[in-house]
Amino acid sequence: MKRKYWMMGLLCSGMVLALSGCGKKKDAEPTPIPTVEPTQEAAAEPTQEPDVVEPVSSGEVIPEGMVKSYLTGEYVPEEIGRKRPVAIMLNNIYGALPQCGIDRAGVIYEAPAEGGISRLMGIFEDYQDEERIGSVRSCRDYFISYAMGFNAIYAHYGQAVYAVPYLDSEEVDNLSGLEQYGDGITYYRSDDRQAPHNVFTNYDMLQAGIEAYGYETAYDPAYEGYYQFVPVGERVDLADGQTASTVKIPYVSQHPYFTYNAEEEVYYRFQYDEPHVDGNTGEQLTCKNIILQYSPWQPYDENGYLNIDTISGGAGKYITNGKAVDITWKKDSQWGVTHYYDASGQEITLNPGRTWVDIVLNDYADDVVIE
Numbered sequence: 115m116k117r118k119y120w121m122m123g124l125l126c127s128g129m130v131l132a133l134s135g136c137g138k139k140k141d142a143e144p145t146p147i148p149t150v151e152p153t154q155e156a157a158a159e160p161t162q163e164p165d166v167v168e169p170v171s172s173g174e175v176i177p178e179g180m181v182k183s184y185l186t187g188e189y190v191p192e193e194i195g196r197k198r199p200v201a202i203m204l205n206n207i208y209g210a211l212p213q214c215g216i217d218r219a220g221v222i223y224e225a226p227a228e229g230g231i232s233r234l235m236g237i238f239e240d241y242q243d244e245e246r247i248g249s250v251r252s253c254r255d256y257f258i259s260y261a262m263g264f265n266a267i268y269a270h271y272g273q274a275v276y277a278v279p280y281l282d283s284e285e286v287d288n289l290s291g292l293e294q295y296g297d298g299i300t301y302y303r304s305d306d307r308q309a310p311h312n313v314f315t316n317y318d319m320l321q322a323g324i325e326a327y328g329y330e331t332a333y334d335p336a337y338e339g340y341y342q343f344v345p346v347g348e349r350v351d352l353a354d355g356q357t358a359s360t361v362k363i364p365y366v367s368q369h370p371y372f373t374y375n376a377e378e379e380v381y382y383r384f385q386y387d388e389p390h391v392d393g394n395t396g397e398q399l400t401c402k403n404i405i406l407q408y409s410p411w412q413p414y415d416e417n418g419y420l421n422i423d424t425i426s427g428g429a430g431k432y433i434t435n436g437k438a439v440d441i442t443w444k445k446d447s448q449w450g451v452t453h454y455y456d457a458s459g460q461e462i463t464l465n466p467g468r469t470w471v472d473i474v475l476n477d478y479a480d481d482v483v484i485e
């Protein structure tokens with residue numbers, strides 16, 4: 115499915131970032147990447163009774179010309195909902211804020227990176243009129259694994275050296291800012307911010323990059339979606355779950371947290387002790403669902419690069435409508451879907467709307483605050 119991936123740059127021994135340059139994708143097999151050994155603790159089965167309420171529906175009538183979004187479970191026009199999404203890496207350090215266009219993402223992933231920072235990945239399907247998305251930043255290998263579960267085209271500007279073998283894979287369709295169709299075609303630099311926080315893209319440029327590489331724009335015919343959603347108009351209420359009016363995530367730099375608005379039935383996002391807003395609209399970000407995914411990990415090297423296990427599984431939380439329940443998770447494969455299960459072993463069902471996934475390293479799971 116993927117055209118040849120054009121590499122630009124030389125990887126020097128001991129370096130952790132890929133440098134820009136120009137060259138053709140290597141034909142040799144990539145060096146194997148060390149993986150995290152699964153732990154029995156992470157895979158432990160819960161013993162409590164299930165908290166997730168499985169709604170019952172006699173059948174959902176979807177309006178003509180519409181489909182249910184694989185990202186949000188909401189009705190969207192078929193030409194949007196059956197077109198492959200784009201997963202875009204977004205800078206999240208204070209000097210790069212506010213992010214632009216992030217409010218158009220149907221799913222947002224947040225995961226730690228080296229140095230105690232977190233990085234975001236927005237997965238976009240409905241962004242046709244978005245003229246400024248970014249700032250776009252570099253790739254980490256675990257984000258590729260998350261993106262591929264959505265059959266997404268992966269957009270990034272630069273990469274850590276440990277991500278290169280994944281990006282070289284024929285299974286990964288990616289748009290790199292350091293490659294042949296990067297600057298000027300897929301990405302542009304804005305003059306209102308300093309480098310490296312000034313790389314942006316938009317719908318037209320992303321489509322130009324996709325066309326230049328010849329990537330398929332329709333979902334793989336075998337793709338069946340990622341999340342399980344209740345029918346539009348119905349709801350999941352975690353009646354026996356713990357109260358979740360505030361959810362604090364233990365990322366040491368951003369100090370992110372969510373607060374529940376009971377009237378609107380959404381969570382508002384904060385970080386750096388202020389509302390987390392979209393730079394295009396000035397509006398604060400919200401989400402309907404929060405998934406906390408506790409993940410095994412180990413360091414790649416002394417520079418702090420993280421080898422996060424995206425496959426083996428572990429514990430976590432599902433949070434919606436002011437309540438939280440324990441869950442477990444496991445991924446089908448490196449490129450497959452992540453499944454989330456309640457205490458009875460049944461796959462959870464989400465409320466329609468945006469889902470925010472926070473990857474929490476196992477060592478810090480006890481530092482999550484839900485109250």
